[in-house]
Amino acid sequence: MTSNNAFYAQSGGVTAVINASACGVIETCRKHSDRIGTLYAGHNGIIGALTEELIDTSLESDEAIAALRHTPGGAFGSCRYKLKDIETHRSQYERLIEVFKAHDIRYFFYNGGGDSADTCLKISRLSEHMGYPLQAIHVAKTVDNDLPITDNSPGFGSVAKYIATSTREAALDIASMCSTSTKVFILEAMGRHAGWIAAAGALASDTNDGPPHMILLPEVPFDRQRVMAHIDAAVKKHGYCVVVVSEGARYEDGTFLADAGNTDAFGHRQLGGVAPTLAGMVKQDLGYKYHWAVADYLQRAARHLASAVDVEQAYAVGQRAVECALEGKNAVMPAIQRDSEEPYSWSIVDAPLERVANQEKFMPAEYIREDGFGINDAGRRYLSPLIQGEDFPPFENGLPKVASLRLEQIAKKLPEYHL
């Protein structure tokens, strides 16, 4: 047994499959116990590294770790905590290296989105600068699908499948009632800046004629008159209209349709409530009976409806991260590469972190249909493979079974640290 230990942390908003990545990291570390000692997990992400709250994953049974593959949420705790900039708050980064040193941590696996890719890169550079031998590998995760380089982000395929399925199911409900009841149904999907998740609603039907009859993307400025005219036309043509709206839907000037006015720890505005806002417009302008749903966390936690492709990819990037470490790589992120579209096949390539950090990937204009109210066939060809296959979790007593972990922390060695 070596004393070269490893550290794994989950960062930012969790997904239905981030624990599948954790499973990939942990199981692969266990396979290489000759070269990787103990894998510690940060309690509540990077905060656990700063405060030296390190969970000893070696105390978890193989069975518990395997169950992570079908458990939503972040099993070790995640956080919305952005490290301050390295120039003025260097001590925070130095503290991390100190903790790593104190526990012989040579491998740092950071499971997150764009912000954490940036943190991962900074830590890698600082350790080099400080002469501490650390390999920092980023494990891609985000429901928003906005990471660059990688063809798609683990976590997205499952939320896409959830939104497409929910749209199909709800549309059948509305279709059967519309003669005397609800004419307009609005489903609000996540996606602050990029419309990927809302766009996936299009997969509910095989044609662009819907349902959904309209998708409102952040990429296309909201024009109330045009939107209402389109809804009205759909009701007149089909008897009802199903709309999927992105929480990031905004006006030409960038103002969000519904802006709660709050900001989260990363300085992003806290959104929510676009669906009722839009419903209010429908009522005012068209007078149709409406219903609306806001899926919120349900969509990104819905492991019961995960995409099998997504689960496999989430596991694979975790596994590959450990292999990268063993191959001596540093400051890389295993990325998914689309090798073929029909039939869909993919492989993993190692992307240098400086090409990933702090970049957002938006929906390309080529995927958006001409009227702006949905996606075209190119968009469908991109999205469809990502929702393929089911990977139902085991059920017990009528409910999905989830991993039960001990989450025991090791003794601290360093003085207390205040965030």
Added chain:
Amino acid sequence: MTSNNAFYAQSGGVTAVINASACGVIETCRKHSDRIGTLYAGHNGIIGALTEELIDTSLESDEAIAALRHTPGGAFGSCRYKLKDIETHRSQYERLIEVFKAHDIRYFFYNGGGDSADTCLKISRLSEHMGYPLQAIHVAKTVDNDLPITDNSPGFGSVAKYIATSTREAALDIASMCSTSTKVFILEAMGRHAGWIAAAGALASDTNDGPPHMILLPEVPFDRQRVMAHIDAAVKKHGYCVVVVSEGARYEDGTFLADAGNTDAFGHRQLGGVAPTLAGMVKQDLGYKYHWAVADYLQRAARHLASAVDVEQAYAVGQRAVECALEGKNAVMPAIQRDSEEPYSWSIVDAPLERVANQEKFMPAEYIREDGFGINDAGRRYLSPLIQGEDFPPFENGLPKVASLRLEQIAKKLPEYHL
């Protein structure tokens, strides 16, 4: 082949399994083609009978009918249309009998909730009065679980499973992020008058300590101060608080927490938006970061997560309705009887419609825990069997497959009728 035809109609809000009842009715009719001729389905429920828009189900393939078992929504169209009172609008009822006469319809299967049970009973009585030999059988359906006599209503078990599963999944999400992000999560569930659906959220955990840490039922008057104190205590104890709130949550004086001010065709107020209303109170009174979800139609359309028990029961009441007709019964509703709790077993009994019509079954006080913020063990024992078992639909191309019907209407024989 006999010329004694049958008529089937779906009524009111649809469910994930109302088509499973349709499947039970149609398949059982087909088995008895010596005694039951053609089964017609009303296009958009009872409206189809009034307007003589009769779908010829004999044109559908066995395969298409079998697929109804896993298709949400109302395949033949449903409606929110309450027949006016028989004293002053007798002509409407007489029209129904005329249509039935014109098409040799001797069996009337009406698939709905309490309001349609009442309609079914009235039609049965009027036909008797008019000397037309009609057997009217009610097929129970409602997500609200508020039908009397029957132990539970087909449609409820699946929405209960959806709410319990979604609560469990979302709670894992919040638990993993609460140290730096959302502290209070609110899920709004359906249930205008009875708290059954919200109560099912309790099944997300095996204990009454949650999550969910609080369920707000219409049966328990809303007291803002007590509710906020409970949320605050949960956040302080667990780090976060998950609340499931019924859309019917109301103040002592009966005012709904969020009242959109609209009424539907039955004169019920159109609700929605309790979750954001409650979230606003959390923000104002406690200042915690919150998120909220409104599942709306998603919950009652979620056939992908149906309870196997519910699907079986929905099919069984449809099947039994036809058997009742063949046994010469009239004005009855096949009801589910709980024969044993552990292990759960059930059977079907035929309940006279006069005992069913226009009665609502509320959550009994014995199921509500002492503080009013959830259910107790007796409530769990009642609810748990209803969400047991999975009955995943077939998936194709990443999405649940649904029935594809021809829905061809037969030629009209009578003068046009205006609603």
